[in-house]
Amino acid sequence: MAFKGGEPFAAPVAGTLVYGVAGIIILGIASHWLAWRVRVAPILLFLAVGFIAGPMTGFLDPDTMLGDLLSPIVSLGVAVILFEGGMSLRAREVRKTGAVVGHLVTVGVLITWILSAIAAHLLLDLSVSLALLLGSIVVVSGPTVVGPLLRHVRPRGAVGPVLKWEGIVIDPVGALLAILVFDAIILGDPGAAALSTLLSVLSAVFVGSVLGVVGAALLVLGLHRFWIPDFLQSAVTLMLVLLAFVGANAVQSESGLLAVTLMGIVLANQRFVDLERIIEFKETLRVLIIPALFILLTARLELGDLAVVGGASLAFLGFLILVVRPVTVALATRGTDLSLRERIFVAGLMPRGIVAAAIASVFAIRLADRGLTEADLLVPYTFLVIFGTGIVYSLASRPLGHLLGVAQKGAGDVLIVGANLFARQVAKALGRAGIGVLLIDTNRSNVTQANVEDLNARRCNALSDRIEEEIELERITQVLVLTPNDETNMLAALHLGDYVDRAEAYQLPMTERKEPVGTPARRLAGRMLFGSRWSYARLHDHLRSGWVVKTTKITEEFDWEDYKRLYGDDFVPLFLVYEGRAWPFTSAHWPTPEPETIIISLAREDESVEAVPQERISS
Template identity: 40%
Template sequence: MQLEIAYQLAIITVVAFGCQWLAWRIKLPAILPLLLTGLALGPLFGVVSPQDLFGDLLLPGVSLAVSIILFEGAMTLRFDEIRGLEKTVQRLVTWGALITWSVVTLSAWWLLELPLGLALLFGALVVVTGPTVIVPLLRSVRPVSSVSRLLRWEGIVIDPIGAILAVLAYELVVATGQDGAILHSLWLFFQAILVGGGIGTVVALGLAELLRRHLIPEYLRSFLVLSTVIGEFVLANGLSEESGLVAVTATGIVLANRKGVRTDDILHFKENLSVMLISVLFIVLAARLEMEELSRLSATALAVLVIIQLVARPLSVLASTLGSSLNWREKSLLAWIAPRGIVAAAISALFAERLTQNGVEGAEMLVPLTFMVIIGTVALQSLTARPLARLLKVAEPAPRGFLIIGANPVARAIGSALQKNQFPVTVTDSSWESIRAARMEGLGTFYGNPVSQHADQYLDLVGSGKLLGLSPRRELNTMSTMRYRIEFGEQNIFSLPTQKTEKEVKHEVAPEHRGATLFGPEMTYARLASLLSQGAEIRKTRLTEEFGFDAYLNTPGRQVWPLFAIDGRDRILVFTAESQPEPKAGWHILGLVKEDVAKEEAKAEARAEAAAEKIAADKEKAKEPGKNKDN
């Protein structure tokens, strides 16, 4: 069933979004539904035909898209993240890559009976992991920071190395029987590293100066970087084959670690662009496969997949982590996680087409074998990595904690109530007196400005999933909600309201910058502080069928302001001016409760009477020994 080009493009775009949304809902890397959808749209039902759709632009377009994706990943790599683990990263992308290449090559040559040249090429293709699959997997697995950082660095740095190894193997295949073929291939390898690294570094330094000196208007910054990355990728490839990926990776890493250069807006743009490119690429590349090629895969192909997972990866990690600070639990998880991604898929398609045109026997099996490894590693590791991380006790806790801006009395009271109910809290403040008081109350603390460079490096957000702006300084609350919006998600950012007057409306912060309004439009910092000073307390109340939420709100003799609701699955919901949870029987309410004056006086009298009775009883007990002596 062949559709018009416009319909095919629309289907790819809409289905790509659907796959990304589904992956987000079920907490799996999006590559799995994307690949399966591509197989269904292409070889299974014939709805999409990438070759007819894009023609000669297909493979060049794929190459450019991969360069943008790799550059975006490289821009997230900062050297201070891997301090102490530098040698491990170096070994993973050098000795580890060579071990994986060797094991896979021998397996493919022996079990699949591929020619040695093709086996070398296949081994080089599946050396790479890649940010397209590593980053989504890390989001769902949430391993400890050491494992997470190593996997991210390895996945990005090894992509261009794997691509160059594939070029080396390709040259060996096409130059088989010619004198000096091995030396020529080695020369190409080092040439690609030098050319790509040199161009990438020079381009990064040039971009950094343009951005640092503000020579480019704000609205053109992302466009400048995008066009430069595409230009350098094509230039480097023209000078030395596949050195373009080295160039864009080097540019991303140098730019990310250049001091005085703000790249947050560029990175945000590139992240959104990468998500769209990845989604379309996986569907298009999977749709290019032929059912006949897939049906030719035998049980021996699955045996190669098992060797890749259970032999090649563990050996690679074992050799790379010798003498490192990682414990055996972290090494075990590292040895299990290595899903293959878009670079393997794209390069296999590129070289398979070239080899087929050159009449190389067995070249048609390169793409289906690579996709088998991609689908197999992603499916297996997506389903097992999180349980394994929990079993090994190297998974970070679920993000149920709170980052609270401010360590003032209001923030400490709310923080203490949350922590008593097993919701971890970290309060931040630049006032040492407030931080010391918070520590005395047993709260987690960070002494400093939450939007400072120091906070970027040292503020531990592990386990934190929500932000509460409780500072009396509304500017600090606003800056914090803007800074951590991407980190926590817009739905998890909250701040206190400010008092409004007609004169101050034009000075009000826009709603999209301050997050949801905590507790209600009248619950300003001054109002909360006043209620607490008047004796109001934060209490936990359980709702039942007989005592529902309406009864809780309308209990005689007291005033209540609900702050949080804890549902039957121990999930916490925040009461805001924009949305109110609907608590049910079995839920708990954390609310600010203020007893009426008459009731408070009665309680005070009762406490005084009880104290007087206790004193009298103690005096009577003190007299009893004397009476016993007289007797």
């Protein structure tokens, strides 16, 4: 029973449901926040929390709490997750590597299925039918696990888009394969099963594709003609997603996941309407649904399921990681444009997520109802693969990426909006401190001058809706808006804050005509740099009067107190660099430089301070 205890105003079952649902949401969001705080893969905490809340303590019992509603709730949750994942896919990402993704989700799926099934039969001693079913379940990956790992590793080039597309597109393909194998097991006649499988595949692809495109077209038409008011956009979107899912499944079993995934992809790549409100809504749904499903399904495990952990099951896990995935990638990407290093990295990343857990849980229930004795092994083995691949890839993917040279080093690059004199000085100083910098500006002469000064600068509008097509925003983890225009600074910080953590979008303070606290300009602005007094005009005046942006390493011999004594009041601290990233000085965050950190400041030029290190400093 979920959250056992008295319920003074409701029947026991109602009390169980209320406490259980509230507990799942609370535990899910709390564990997600904790994962962000301690910088670990969220899936690991979701699984751990679910196991503690379920089999270890008995606080959650999903079967008692939801009963027959468990399977449809999980199915609808997975549908929303795949729709959200589809909306994160941009066709431009795979223009050069579309063939790679196509091979991985077709030929790669078949190779993974066959090799995994053979390993399950030989190592786990499962029957051929159950081994084929388990093999079909572990072919899927998913946005719930691939996305966080890619953000953690930050791969360069084609690797990131290939893995992101594979992780999302492979889910409906794998789910379709799994249901076809399941149907074949139920039919029991190989000949009839083969014919049924072929017809089902063709029908599912057709139905899923048609309803996915139709669902997206209806939403775009409704938004374009203003038939849907702003306050109903998110609700109507969810309605159409669920309608496409259940409609496709009603026409052809298990075609719904393909329909919602394709619906998301079509919406993400259309150019007719703005989807900002819908994107914000689907991200909120993702944050709620993913941890809830992981905790819900993990809580269904029993302590006795740990008995499957042993030499044979660990050998099966190792075979999936060390043999199946590398062989699959080697064969599926042969002759493609991926370099050897990129192919090795792709071979080293294939975690399993919520779709595998959901499919295994649903099939285990159906097989148990039909009296299949091995059905109770399906879920424990699947969760072993989810746990194992999550742990291994979370720990190994980043070192592997750095070893192969396909992952970005440090904490990511800084995007500076503006290529004026002050912005160029800041970019040079950050570069001397080992921070990667990209400058963008609409002023051609500013960009040209920045390039002449050997800075990485591009002519680009920070407010453009297509900015992600013009620069690699995946590499950016911090935005500094340093233009002379207050309105541009505010809008650019607001716009680019959608692509980085909002807390990492900074802008220069307003000019001397300060806006009162609480006005739209203040509410919408990014975090203010360097204290409230240092507007662009004031900083620029100091540069014109001979001040320069300096990079200085603080040491035991030359500490922060020495630095302050040297410059007195003639300097403005701008950034403190440590742990591979730049921490801006702001009114709310004024750090104290410690030895082995680097301070970047705007200070007077003085020959007496030539001894202060100004060479490129590695942090």
